[in-house]
Amino acid sequence: MKNGPIFFLSLLAALTFSWVGLALASHRQLDSLVPYYDPAEAKAFPEPMPGIAARGQLVYQDLGCASCHTQQVRRADMGNDIDRKWGTRQSWARDYIYQNRVQLGLVRVGPDLANVGARLKSATEVYQLLYKGTATMPAFAFLFSDSPLGAQTGAIAVGQSEGHQVVPTRRAMELAAYLLSLNSPHAYGPEAAHNAVKPAEAPKSAEEPKK
Amino acid sequence: MSANHSDPSEPRRLTDQEIIQVHDHAGEETVDDGGSYKLLPLVMLAALSSLIFFGGTYIGLYAGHFAPTVHDERGTASAVVITKVDPAVIGKKKYELLCTTCHGPAGMGTPGLFPPLAKSEWVVATDEKLIRILLNGLAGPVTVDGKEFGAAAGAVAMPAIGPGGAGWNDSDIAAVATYIRQAFGNTAPEISTEKVTEIRTKVGTRGAWSSAELQALK
Amino acid sequence: MSSPSQAIVSESDKTARVPLVLLLVSAFGWLIVSTVLSLIGTIQLHTPTFLASCVAFTHGRVDAMQESAFIYGWAGNAAFAVSLWLLSVLGGTPLRGLGLLTTGAAFWNLGVTAGVVSIAAGEATSIPFLQMPGYIQPLLFVAAGAITTPAVLAWTGRSSDSTYASQWYAVAAIFLFPWLFSAAQVMLLAAPVHGITHAIVANWFGQNVITLWLLPVAVAAAYYLVPKLTGRAAAHYEFAKLGFWSLIVFGAWTGGRHLIGGPAPVWVSTVAVVALYLLLFHYLVVAINLPAGLFAWNGSATLRFVAFGLTAYLVNGLADVITSTHAVSQLLHFTYFSVAQSKLLLGGAFSFLIFAAVYEMGPRISGAKWPAPGLIGTHFVVAASGTLVTVLGLAFAGWSQGHAQAETANNFAAVAAAAKPGLLIATAGEAILLGAAIIAFFHLVRLQLESFSTASSSRETPAPSAP
Known part of the structure; x- marks a missing residue:
């Protein structure tokens, strides 16, 4: 370690090497993923996110929803994500090509949201969840506002109290639109072929016979 | 620094210069000790090379040909993509x-x-x-x-x-x-x-x- | 000043007092802030209604604020201070560029404060380890650059050609961080990449903040303190260089470890898993070099911090490999177990080695003794028990959560119920850790007050350090 410049260059080379290998290589590689055109549906998948949903993603970001919710379905032999009906298949990189800032998440305090749009029936259902909360999720009351009964708000009321109705704010509407847009069930040709593993190879069934 | 430094049971502290000096020539005389090799360097060499061998094999087997569409380590990018539509x-x-x-x-x-x-x-x-x-x-x-x-x-x-x-x-x-x-x-x-x-x-x-x-x- | 012990408390220790004390006091202040936020966050995990009506304290924002306060507030400040000091004392040269350093340190803390406040106001980026908004990041980068310059000058201007492992780790950490930081700011915020690439780059950055910036400083402290306090040279030191380069070279590739089973191409996580295995060589070298005489419990309290920190460091290295295997990952990935692991690494390994370094450097830069030496032992007992209780509580919660989630019949209320006992234990642990953080902060502040009163009075300066 007597030679200063060579030491610093080696350090920088080690970091640059990993940057080229991980950051730059995946950038080049994943940029090659374009929407997959399905001739049978005569459409390309995934479909772009509507504008209001893209705004909703910003609400999702600033509230830090990713602290408790992941947005990645694991394949059948990595946990029971598919059994839990969080998706029909593993999440693939192509699902996220329209997202600016993916919200993969690290901990599942609540359910995975990668395909939550397929499970939620309507914006009203989202408002009910957000306004009332659940046993494991707090209520996000600050996403709602009071307005006099009968006022024209153009929004669906989620609750009433004497003379007032509770209506979602713009942020709540955007967030609901974002959640409803989350759904990518399409099995793109290349991924479907490249990840098909013979069922015999899937290590399972050790626990099953007991029950 | 603390009170227990005056404690006689406390080991002698090295000065900063001593720390550099005692380590400066470490290892230079240990390569060949009276004609017999020391065991530890060989063990370390074996450890590092077996880790690298294991890592290389693992990447060869489970990196999915470094393809962007392979998400299962047993998947393979050489599989034929069938896009036949009825x-x-x-x-x-x-x-x-x-x-x-x-x-x-x-x-x-x-x-x-x-x-x-x-x-x-x-x-x-x-x-x-x-x-x-x-x-x-x-x-x-x-x-x-x-x-x-x-x-x-x-x-x-x-x-x-x-x-x-x-x-x-x-x-x-x-x-x-x-x-x-x-x-x-x-x-x-x-x-x-x-x-x-x-x-x-x-x-x-x-x-x-x-x-x-x-x-x-x- | 005739005592021979004065020789080691030479210029290099004292000249940089103002910036180093500024960094240290801010670091310990941020530790309190992040522990309070961590306590709030842990309570919210088992009682979701806690502070739920207040938007600034919604769980996602608390998490982001806690992470920023811990990484950039506590860990960043402390890592800067310890690596600068190590480079200065081992290089046998006083720090230069002190004005730049002080300015950098002040703006760094200003930036982190603004960042944490803006997260509370809803400006979080949602990128792990880079939560502070994009308009604050350039300020932090410039401040980091200002702090790095004196460190590089201390390395290049050292008085002897010979160097020691601590210096390599310290200078590597402080030199690589600005590069890493700027690459991440550009690729994630200024000219962001899209889709899964964004997640891969974010993971590369987040992991390297730990592996290439924070941990090397902790290891540098360990390499310095063990021979210093035990009076014995590191065993089989000839491997230290190999251990150093294996951390830098292999560690840089572990970024994909949180993407196992996820939507990134499989090679990203495969490469990370292999890098984790290769890192075992680094841990092996550290394990051979350092533990000599470490576990003598009659040793100083400072040595106990080192022993705890090194143990946590090595255990975590092994745990990383185990949790990356298919069988364990499918059960514990996405659970509190991963939170426990990062607590063990950052709150256990990193923080304890830094505490030890601060107990050594504090008196030497201040020119006064620790006002209450017994408090060091107390701090160790409180911090060690708090860390153990938190880590074990979270690990237990993660284990129960993983098993409960694996049963498809369990809804999330049932999963939460299974994890609750562990989370309650972890909450108690966080409360203990808050006590530890407060003890350390006030001891450090009292040391500074003591040294001022010592300097201003005409009393004889106490020997700040023993030989």
Whole structure:
């Protein structure tokens, strides 16, 4: 370690090497993923996110929803994500090509949201969840506002109290639109072929016979 | 620093310069000790090389050929991508896009105006004539299944959906031809894209056919 | 000043007092802030209604604020201070560029404060380890650059050609961070990449903040303190260089470890898993070099911090490999177990080695003794028990959560119920850790007050350090 410049260059080379290998290589590689055109549906998948949903993603970001919710379905032999009906298949990189800032998440305090749009029936259902909360999720009351009964708000009321109705704010509407847009069930040709593993190879069934 | 430094049981502290000095020449005399190699360097060498060997093998086996589409470490990028789509599925979409207007969703047509496709000899009996009608259209009266069509006032000619008309490509025309031959109770064999291409080349650019012209073909 | 012990408390220790004390006091202040936020966050995990009506304290924002306060507030400040000091004392040269250093340190803390406040106001980026908004990041980068310059000068201007392992680790950490930081700011915020690439770059950055910046400083402290306090040279030191380069070279590739089973192409996580295995060589070298005489419990309290920190460091290295295997990952990935692991690494290994370094450097830069030496032992007992209770509680919660989630019949209320006992234990642990952070902060502040009163009075200066 007597030679200063060579030491610093080696350090920088080690970091640059990993940057080229991980950051730059995946950038080049994943940029090659374009929407997959399905001739049978005569459409390309995934479909772009509507504008209001893209705004909703910003609400999702600033509230830090990713602290408790992941947005990645694991394949059948990595946990029971598919059994839990969080998706029909593993999440693939192509699902996220329209997202600016993916919200993969690290901990599942609540359910995975990668395909939550397929499970939620309507914006009203989202408002009910957000306004009332659940046993494991707090209520996000600050996403709602009071307005006099009968006022024209153009929004669906989620609750009433004497003379007032509770209506979602713009942020709540955007967030609901974002959640409803989350759904990518399409099995793109290349991924479907490249990840098909013979069922015999899937290590399972050790626990099953007991029950 | 703290009170226990005056404690005599405390080990002697090294000065900063001593720390550098005692470590400076470490290892230089340990390589060959009286002709016998020391064990530890060999063990460390073995540890590092076996880790690298293991890592190399692992990457070779489970890196999925470094392909962006492989998400399962046992998957392989060399698997053949099968994007074969049933022509009848595309044919149905195409049919619903354009043909239902006149021939109806069930291929029954309109009496006197638009001939049915179900049980039509023009559809099931001949591929040569069917492809020509689709490519270039059909004008004038025509007899289908023993009934007269297209002679009444208000009748519209069958438009071309090939060149000069809707401009569909050969595979779409083959798909819709296959669909109408296999739907509505029809059970004729499918029509290939190659066959459509062949006839398109033979016919060239022209206007709509008449019933008589087509009957004249063998 | 005739005592021979004065020789080691030479210029290099005292000249940089103002910036180093500024960094240290801010670091310990941020530790309190982040522990309070961590306590709030842990309570919210088992009682979701806690502070739920207040948007600034919604769980996602508390998490982001806690992470920023811990990484950039506590760990960043402390890592800067310890690596600068190590480079200065081992290089045998006083720090230069002190004005730049002080300015950098002040703006760094200003930036972190603004960042944490803006997260509370809803400006979080949602990028792990880079939660502070994009308009604050350039300020932090410039401040980091200002702090790095004196460190590089201390390395290049050292008085002897010979160097020691601590210096390599310290200078590597402080030199690589600005590069890493700027690459991440550009690729994630200024000219962001899209889709899964964004997640891969974010993971590359987040992991390297730990592996290439924070941990090397902790290891540098360990390499310095063990021979210093035990009076014995590191065993089989000839491997130290190999151990150093294996951390830098292999460690840089571990970025994909949180993407196992996720939507990144499989090679990203496969490469990370292999890098984790290769890192075992680094841990092996550290384990051979350092533990000599470490576990003599009659040793100083400072040595106990080193022993705890090194143990946590080595245990975590092994745990990383185990949790990356298919069988364990499918059960514990996405659970509190991963939170426990990062607590063990950052709150256990990193923080304890830094505490030890601060107990050594504090008196030497201030020119006064620790006012209450017994408090060092107390701090150790409180911090060690708090860390153990928190880590074990979270690990237990993660274990129960993983098993409960693996049963498809369990809804999330049932999963939460299974994890609750562990989370309650962890909450108690966080409360203990808050006590530890407060003890350390006030001891450090009292040391500074003591040294001022010592300097201003005409009393004889106490020997700040023993030989």
